[in-house]
Amino acid sequence: MINDTVIRDRILRTATEQFYSHGFSKVTVDEIASKIGISKKTIYKFYSSKEDLIRAVTDTVIAETETGFRDIVEDIHLDFVEKLRKMMTFVGIHLSRLSKYLIEDLERNTPHVWSKISEYRTKNIYQHFGSLIREGRKKGIFRNDIDEQLVLMIYANAIENIINPNILSQLPVTANQVYETIIKVIFEGLLTDEARTRYLPKELLRNNNRQQDEE
Amino acid sequence: MINDTVIRDRILRTATEQFYSHGFSKVTVDEIASKIGISKKTIYKFYSSKEDLIRAVTDTVIAETETGFRDIVEDIHLDFVEKLRKMMTFVGIHLSRLSKYLIEDLERNTPHVWSKISEYRTKNIYQHFGSLIREGRKKGIFRNDIDEQLVLMIYANAIENIINPNILSQLPVTANQVYETIIKVIFEGLLTDEARTRYLPKELLRNNNRQQDEE
DNA sequence: AACCGTGAAAACCAAAAGAGTTTCCGATTA
DNA sequence: TAATCGGAAACTCTTTTGGTTTTCACGGTT
Numbered sequence: 001m002i003n004d005t006v007i008r009d010r011i012l013r014t015a016t017e018q019f020y021s022h023g024f025s026k027v028t029v030d031e032i033a034s035k036i037g038i039s040k041k042t043i044y045k046f047y048s049s050k051e052d053l054i055r056a057v058t059d060t061v062i063a064e065t066e067t068g069f070r071d072i073v074e075d076i077h078l079d080f081v082e083k084l085r086k087m088m089t090f091v092g093i094h095l096s097r098l099s100k101y102l103i104e105d106l107e108r109n110t111p112h113v114w115s116k117i118s119e120y121r122t123k124n125i126y127q128h129f130g131s132l133i134r135e136g137r138k139k140g141i142f143r144n145d146i147d148e149q150l151v152l153m154i155y156a157n158a159i160e161n162i163i164n165p166n167i168l169s170q171l172p173v174t175a176n177q178v179y180e181t182i183i184k185v186i187f188e189g190l191l192t193d194e195a196r197t198r199y200l201p202k203e204l205l206r207n208n209n210r211q212q213d214e215e
Numbered sequence: 216m217i218n219d220t221v222i223r224d225r226i227l228r229t230a231t232e233q234f235y236s237h238g239f240s241k242v243t244v245d246e247i248a249s250k251i252g253i254s255k256k257t258i259y260k261f262y263s264s265k266e267d268l269i270r271a272v273t274d275t276v277i278a279e280t281e282t283g284f285r286d287i288v289e290d291i292h293l294d295f296v297e298k299l300r301k302m303m304t305f306v307g308i309h310l311s312r313l314s315k316y317l318i319e320d321l322e323r324n325t326p327h328v329w330s331k332i333s334e335y336r337t338k339n340i341y342q343h344f345g346s347l348i349r350e351g352r353k354k355g356i357f358r359n360d361i362d363e364q365l366v367l368m369i370y371a372n373a374i375e376n377i378i379n380p381n382i383l384s385q386l387p388v389t390a391n392q393v394y395e396t397i398i399k400v401i402f403e404g405l406l407t408d409e410a411r412t413r414y415l416p417k418e419l420l421r422n423n424n425r426q427q428d429e430e
Numbered sequence: 431a432a433c434c435g436t437g438a439a440a441a442c443c444a445a446a447a448g449a450g451t452t453t454c455c456g457a458t459t460a
Numbered sequence: 461t462a463a464t465c466g467g468a469a470a471c472t473c474t475t476t477t478g479g480t481t482t483t484c485a486c487g488g489t490t
Contacts, residue, residue: 021381022316026241028477039438040479050478101237166236169311169383169390176387243448254467255450265449 008046010036016057020097023105024054024113051110058113062120065094069128080139081187081199084132088155088183091125095156096163126152133190141195151186158182223261225251231272235312238320239269239328266325273328277335280309284343295354296402296414299347303370303398306340310371311378341367348405356410366401373397 014036018027029050033040047053072078072086098117106114129152136142159182162168168175191199229251233242244265248255262268287293287301313332321329344367351357374397377383383390406414 022237022241026237029479030477033438037438039440041439041481042437044479045437048479169378172389172391174387174389175383175385244450245448248467252467254469256452256468257466259450260466263450 004046007038007042011038011043011046011053012056012060015053016061019054019057020099020102023102025105025109029053051113054106054110054113058116062117065120066124069124073128080136080141084136084187085183087129087132088186089179091129091152091155092159092163092179092182094125095159098160099164100160136190140192141199142190143192146190151190155182155186219261222253222257226253226258226261226268227271227275230268231276234269234272235314235317238317240320240324244268266328269321269325269328273331277332280335281339284339288343295351295356299351299402300398302344302347303401304394306344306367306370307374307378307394307397309340310374313375314379315375351405355407356414357405358407361405366405370397370401 011032015027015032018032018035029040029043033043043053047056068090069087072083072090075083075086078086103114106117126149130148133142133148133151137144162178162182163175168178171178173181188196188200226247230242230247233247233250244255244258248258258268262271283305284302287298287305290298290301293301318329321332341364345363348357348363348366352359377393377397378390383393386393388396403411
């Protein structure tokens, strides 16, 4: 019984890793079985088809993402700015795991799985983010004249095009530095004038001075 | 005429990029054609088969690597240590481009292509590196009691397991920092006791103090 | 010792996919 | 106008893949 759970989870983990690395259609069920050291028959004992497997992978990834969001949102020890930073980092990690290559593969071969992920992004990720921005507006930190969906799209586009492992290995910066830079740029673009005087000197003084010199 | 050369080179570049990213067998000729915006027929106008294409890719990569080596070896402005550093960085870049995934794919699907690359590694890369180490021995910089093939194997193993784009994106360091660290460790391990007093205080003083504190 | 259940490995089957080839058609060139 | 070229699609043959079944060996139980 317990052993069945271990095997099932192992299949799920390996499939997730392989699909996310190489694309759904480019990874065979034989390869997944071989990587784990089990037979194809055992995989089909737990998952009725390759499609069933990618559905399980998708459901699991979505559930884990949602758990991560809840942890951030419900963490009462975080101040607002830190919560936003964590949220953006978390969103960035989620987005960067879905390479263009994988998205194209999913769209082409399992459009319903892709539409579920796409819907999850729209309905949940974007809304979690949007509600944080609206909270910032209430606190007078964020401007009213910038659409939060647009902001997230700018952010998502930056992440998707830069936090690509192959590009990262060529850059003279770490992944974290890239996240921080992108988040900082977005964050500062969101601030009201008043909030700028409150937040920028306190948190970002060194870098801000350098930027004013350039302007 | 000129246009034919451009198209042929474009095919070669795209195939190289795709094969190296995703593996030989997992990239279809259709996909390469589609990425370039040409028809499959045009690809077969220049390359008689998919195998012919991977052979051309291999020959080109080997030729470019060999050119890089020659540039380093024949650069008379480099002192010995700098030449070694450049050589190791160059070797590292070459090694890191060949992921385990691609190697397995080549071994399985085009064993003769893999054996050509493997032979190139053995006959050329390892010998370029080895001759540098032997030169260091003549200069009294490197120890006599360490086998240069073994050193390169240690280096190659470190590179292959760390300079993987997916791992790099999780590390709090840049690719360059990883190279530098690996190269430094190998380099210091190669030095004679006498050369340590010559080279370490001059080039590596800050980090060396920190290491002595830990010992 | 005999039996049973299990799972890896291999074989199997039907459909799909891919390499390589040919055809069709429109655009361009001489 | 005729010829050429190349994209797109269709075609052919082979291979591969998803899913299923069979074989066999092993371990556990009676």
